[in-house]
Amino acid sequence: MISTHRLPDAAFMTLAGGGGSRAMIRQLLQAQRSKHTMLLHAIAEAASDADPAAQGTAAFRAGYELLTRIQATDHGAGEWLLGLPHVGGWAHDGLIRLDQGAVPDFAYLACAAAAAAVRAGVPFELDVPVRDGRVLLPGLGSLRVPDRSPWVRLRCAGGRLTAGDRLEAATRDLRPDDGSARPVPHWRGTPAVRAAAGGLTWDVLLVTDDPYLDRYTLPMSAGLATDELRRWRQRVQAAWEVLVRHHRWAAGPIAEGISAIVPLTPRADTDLISATSPAAFGAVATSWPPDPVTLAETLVHEFQHVKLCGLMDMVPLASAGAENVYAPWRQDPRPASGLLQGIYAHLGIVRFWRAQRHAETHPDDILRAQVQFARWRQTIDSAVTTLRQTGCLTSAGVRFADAMRAKGRELAAGSVPEEAQEVAREVALDHRLNWQMRHVAAHADDVARLAAAYRAGEPFPDRGQPAVWIEGDVRKIDSGIRSRLLTMRYLAPRRYRELYSDRIIPLSEPDRLLLGQAAEPAVQAYRDLIARSADPQPDAWVGLALALHQLPSSPVQTAFASQLPVMFEVHSCLGARSDPLELASWFG
């Protein structure tokens, strides 16, 4: 009879508040090792039913037998292997393939077991696959094999590893490349960084060669040239210094829990994309971070996901919901579990910027930190309310959400300069209204009834709000440049000033007035644009709402901020030349 992992309630509540000690992260990692063992067992059962003559099946069996021997002779080496995010990614892939009726990549286990054996000095002999001329030893590196054969026999004995008949190397040299060792012929160690600051050390791999960690929304970088690797090492070291100096609550647990960074290939130079997968506990993926503080924030952010993924494997917190909802950090509607992940990540982000705003010295950096803090602190409470309304939380999930809310309120305290607060409000409004225009649909009959009442000069009907719901893509809206400039004001203020003053960006006149804080002329310009246009102008409606937001509060401003998609639909029903502000007054 086997028991299940136990988690102290105090640890659960500490994690729910966005924290977690190194000891708690070790508990999550121990559970992940058990999960990987469980998945490995499921794949082993499938292998026992597979064609024994197939080389992949034979390699799996040899790898499984080797891993069993490693466990018996060097428990730590077995633990190391079963804790690798690479193995988690592979095991998930195998399980998914089995559920799809496909054959798992059995042979990968032989490579993984060989890596653990090389690391522990356990003798072995087995066949492993050669891919693109290399044998992958997950977590260590890869060996270039001169033969063109798809398989090669590895033999390890007496501290030497041979591949086939020709290649031989000392096992002590087959290590990740932290930049300190001399080159080893035919060997490419996985790039590694040893970051050190303030008495804390973090060892992390930069993985660009494992197919099971190439499972993110963007492709993994195809290797790091010498110069790129040097820059990555410097950036990781600099980010580590930021974390240790100003965010020590996060630094220790990150060193315990993140063992691999996967550099991603970005879509565009200006995009910073980062990602985490529940299949690969301990790995975070990111495109090139433009500065150390951004990488430090990304690590805090993604590590929140790592922790929550580990916890949700142990304690289910949410079921898949029927309806997707608004998340203030995404352009797409999110399921309950996705919203939960986002709130948890932003709990860490709020804590990060809350401290970082006091660490910055340059005015632009201070503005960025203050706006980031102001923008995200206001999202936690309302997002938790949305999450609870989905009805998708388990009883543990409800406790978890309430603890996030309580911590969010605690972190939200503190004053922010008015300029930063105003930028944060405006950017948050822009995000929400764009999202609503994209995703909130209104019932056509209800909209037509409202349009008829307006046309007839009747007052806004009691209970006249149309039925609305959330859909994937209701309207196409083209406000990307304006939104980017709004966020660029605090993310890259100098670049923003250059672009705006040089008129490099092709902005419409209303947008230029809005960004120049000329609120009243901007209101008039958007109003004219909407009234004279034969086609619906959803992005102009958002612009009008933002311009009104720059003016003193009024019922019209409130109507735009709270009922924009419905007003837009009624206006479309009325046809062009109807004045949007008069319509908003009727709604207000």
Next chain:
Amino acid sequence: MTSQEQVIKTVIPDLRNIPLDRLAELGASSLARSIVLYRERLKENGVPLSSFNARI
């Protein structure tokens, strides 16, 4: 028992001290049930990536 001492029973079987070659002996055990449950969750949720664009 105080809240400090309370523990939550999780759904992950504790396999830390069970060698791989003994897993098969567990047969139709709670391990098998845990695998079935995990596969069901995987089918329901997939492997949901948390992907973030910092410029949005």
